[in-house]
Amino acid sequence: MRKLATVRKVIDIAPIPGADAIECVTVDGWKVVAKKGEYQIGGNALYLEVDSWVPEALAPFLCKDKREFNGVSGARLRTIKLRGQISQGLLLPVPEGASEGDDLTGMLGIQKYEAPIPADLQGIMKGPFPSFVRKTNQERVQNLVAELEEWVDAGLEWEVTEKLDGSSLTAYLFQGEFGVCSRNLDLLETAGNSYWKLARDNKLEELLRATGRNLAVQGELVGPNVQGNPYGVGAPQLHVFDVYDIDQGRYLTSPERMALLDGAGLLHCPVLGTQNLAGASVASLLASAEAKSALKAGTEREGLVFKCLSADISFKAISNRFLLGEKEI
Ligand code: ATP
Ligand code: MN
Ligand code: MN
Numbered sequence: 001m002r003k004l005a006t007v008r009k010v011i012d013i014a015p016i017p018g019a020d021a022i023e024c025v026t027v028d029g030w031k032v033v034a035k036k037g038e039y040q041i042g043g044n045a046l047y048l049e050v051d052s053w054v055p056e057a058l059a060p061f062l063c064k065d066k067r068e069f070n071g072v073s074g075a076r077l078r079t080i081k082l083r084g085q086i087s088q089g090l091l092l093p094v095p096e097g098a099s100e101g102d103d104l105t106g107m108l109g110i111q112k113y114e115a116p117i118p119a120d121l122q123g124i125m126k127g128p129f130p131s132f133v134r135k136t137n138q139e140r141v142q143n144l145v146a147e148l149e150e151w152v153d154a155g156l157e158w159e160v161t162e163k164l165d166g167s168s169l170t171a172y173l174f175q176g177e178f179g180v181c182s183r184n185l186d187l188l189e190t191a192g193n194s195y196w197k198l199a200r201d202n203k204l205e206e207l208l209r210a211t212g213r214n215l216a217v218q219g220e221l222v223g224p225n226v227q228g229n230p231y232g233v234g235a236p237q238l239h240v241f242d243v244y245d246i247d248q249g250r251y252l253t254s255p256e257r258m259a260l261l262d263g264a265g266l267l268h269c270p271v272l273g274t275q276n277l278a279g280a281s282v283a284s285l286l287a288s289a290e291a292k293s294a295l296k297a298g299t300e301r302e303g304l305v306f307k308c309l310s311a312d313i314s315f316k317a318i319s320n321r322f323l324l325g326e327k328e329i
Pocket of ligand 1: 051136137138139161162163164165166167168169219220241269305316
């Protein structure tokens with residue numbers, strides 16, 4: 001489960017030009033606007049990440065519009081701009097007895113907000129997401145301040161791809177069995193299920209069987225009723241972003257993935273090139289994430305995913321311009 005509510009050290013506080021009641025507080029790589037004087041540099045704060053569903057009792061001031069998620073009245077934390085300052089998430093005083101590093105997500109009843117799933121994407125569960133494949137997930141660069149410094153110093157090379165805003169699909173072949181999964185479920189093959197239809201249309205079973213290996217192909221499903229169809233596609237499409245080697249328990253590197261997919265006629269998430277992160281910081285990577293999508297002119301891209309060419313590590317930088325423009329769905 002994502003750690004959405006953690007006790008973190010305040011590393012910086014800066015004034016916001018033209019605002020005298022609020023200031024900008026930094027925890028790790030996150031910038032959060034708070035009431036002036038509430039927090040001190042070097043002190044602790046409870047930080048709730050964006051996409052937290054916060055129960056009303058914790059933050060009644062956010063819940064003027066009554067909204068419910070999984071039966072809990074509350075509010076979703078988003079990226080906002082206050083007096084020209086980006087603010088992501090929410091800072092609260094540290095609860096009695098909690099100390100730095102504590103994860104209070106469960107204790108505080110905070111959930112990860114998820115948009116409702118359209119019917120053709122829901123599918124019927126064959127089982128839980130298989131334990132032999134890794135669930136697709138990328139950590140946010142704002143949570144990787146120390147790691148990023150090490151990676152920059154080490155001069156590692158990274159494949160940079162556009163992060164597409166759709167729904168995650170995994171197709172696996174394991175011990176002779178082919179299966180297709182959504183983000184969290186292994187799905188029964190049923191008529192009308194978009195995941196299975198895309199897997200069949202793209203001949204993923206044939207591709208995997210031809211390798212003679214236990215592998216999983218992972219990609220982003222974009223389509224007419226997925227995430228509001230930001231790319232305006234007429235029919236569902238699959239854009240591959242990873243291949244997982246089940247026997248070795250690791251993702252294939254970019255060159256290995258490209259070699260395996262070569263000639264299969266699959267779409268791939270836009271590859272923007274390879275780069276080392278010389279001079280990069282959280283702020284510079286967030287800035288570089290802001291651009292238009294390679295998939296559709298005029299559409300903001302969601303962000304970038306960086307995958308290391310020499311180690312099984314990866315992370316994402318989500319575009320704040322994208323987040324600020326996101327519609328409620
Ligand atoms: P949320 O947590 O808001 O639901 P998310 O679904 O995008 O966000 P994250 O863990 O934040 O999930 O990001 C990883 C996801 O990004 C993957 O599960 C995958 O579906 C999606 N994705 C889209 N494009 C790419 C890409 N180029 N490389 C890797 N993952 C990608
Ligand atoms: Mn996410
Ligand atoms: Mn997504």
